[in-house]
Amino acid sequence: AQSVTQLGSHVSVSEGALVLLRCNYSSSVPPYLFWYVQYPNQGLQLLLKYTSAATLVKGINGFEAEFKKSETSFHLTKPSAHMSDAAEYFCAVTPGGTGGFKTIFGAGTRLFVKA
Amino acid sequence: DTGVSQNPRHKITKRGQNVTFRCDPISEHNRLYWYRQTLGQGPEFLTYFQNEAQLEKSRLLSDRFSAERPKGSFSTLEIQRTEQGDSAMYLCASSSTGANNEKLFFGSGTQLSVL
Numbered sequence: 542a543q544s545v546t547q548l549g550s551h552v553s554v555s556e557g558a559l560v561l562l563r564c565n566y567s568s569s570v571p572p573y574l575f576w577y578v579q580y581p582n583q584g585l586q587l588l589l590k591y592t593s594a595a596t597l598v599k600g601i602n603g604f605e606a607e608f609k610k611s612e613t614s615f616h617l618t619k620p621s622a623h624m625s626d627a628a629e630y631f632c633a634v635t636p637g638g639t640g641g642f643k644t645i646f647g648a649g650t651r652l653f654v655k656a
Numbered sequence: 657d658t659g660v661s662q663n664p665r666h667k668i669t670k671r672g673q674n675v676t677f678r679c680d681p682i683s684e685h686n687r688l689y690w691y692r693q694t695l696g697q698g699p700e701f702l703t704y705f706q707n708e709a710q711l712e713k714s715r716l717l718s719d720r721f722s723a724e725r726p727k728g729s730f731s732t733l734e735i736q737r738t739e740q741g742d743s744a745m746y747l748c749a750s751s752s753t754g755a756n757n758e759k760l761f762f763g764s765g766t767q768l769s770v771l
Contacts (some may be wrong), residue, residue, distance in 0.1 A: 550696070573758045584660070584697070584747070592758060602666040614763060631698050633756055642751070643712055644760060646698035 543568045545578045547647035555655045560604075560619040562650045565611065574615045575633040575644070576606055578594030585631065591615060602626070627654045658682070660763035663750050668769045671737055676734045677766045685716055688731050689760065690693030690723055691747040705731060706753075738770045 548563040549623075566572060576588040589600025596608040606617045615632060629651045635644040661680040669675050681688050686707050691699035702721070703713045707728040720738075724760050725731040735742055749760040 545698075547698075557687075575758075577760075577762075582764075584764045585749075585760075586762070587759050590759065642758065643701050643704060644689070645701060646691075646756075648696070649698045 543636060543643075543645045544552045545573060545632050545634050545645055547632050547650050549650055550648065550653050551653065553653040553655060554622045557621050560617070560626065560652065562598055562617040562630050562652065563633075564606075564615045564617065564647060565613050566615060566632070566634045568634055568636060572634045572636060574606075574608060575635070576600065576604070576615075576617050577631045577633060577646070579629045579631065579649075581628070585594035586636065588617070588630070613636045622652075622654045626652050627652055658759050660748055660750055662763035662766050664747075664766055665764065666767045666769075668771065670771050671738060671740060673738055674734065674736045675738055675768065676732050677734070677746055677748075677768075679731045679748030679763060681730070681748070681760055682752075683729075685750035685752050685761070687727065687751045687753065687757070688725055689749040690731070690733050691749065693745040693747055693765070694743075702733075719747075735768075738768075740770050743768055743770045 544567045546565045574591040577585040578588045579585045579651045591608045599605045604619045630651045632647040663678045689704040690702040693699045705725040720736045723733045745765040747765045749762045
């Protein structure tokens, strides 16, 4: 079975500071991993995904995440936060392929960006 | 690509009433998913379809919930005898079976309030 744990329900950073949102996963098969972002009053949209290619994945808006199998982690980072990054971020896992396509989401981390 | 469309956007109902939500996926997508999201939580998987076949249903889904996708296009989610605990945002997502098939495209959701 797959599961995702996001460490920290709220993260606050200053504009221009490093953003680090933590995610650990559990999967019985090689997983596909995702970060989705939800802006207020909008639907979730894909930020980036890992599908067993390069372990460092670059996404939209300057975000990137690194898949570390030994640590079962997929942390999301951005070197310099912008006010527009304030949103809720969800880490997600799906087994994919013959494992099925049910995507499991973490509880989310709300990012606050201070001016 | 007109995106995933959900109707209605908001539904207020009295406890014990039945409600039905509709989801129109992206036209070429043959996988369709229903999720439920409550405040401060990530989307919780309810069920998913491949074409008209319902392939998986969450054990958390009571018998009061039923979903259909009769012609493999739009889907409906019905909740019978609503309870206050059913109050949540109900999200629909779709995906393709081709390249990039693990990426979910979400609608804006239907917010259900049970009084």
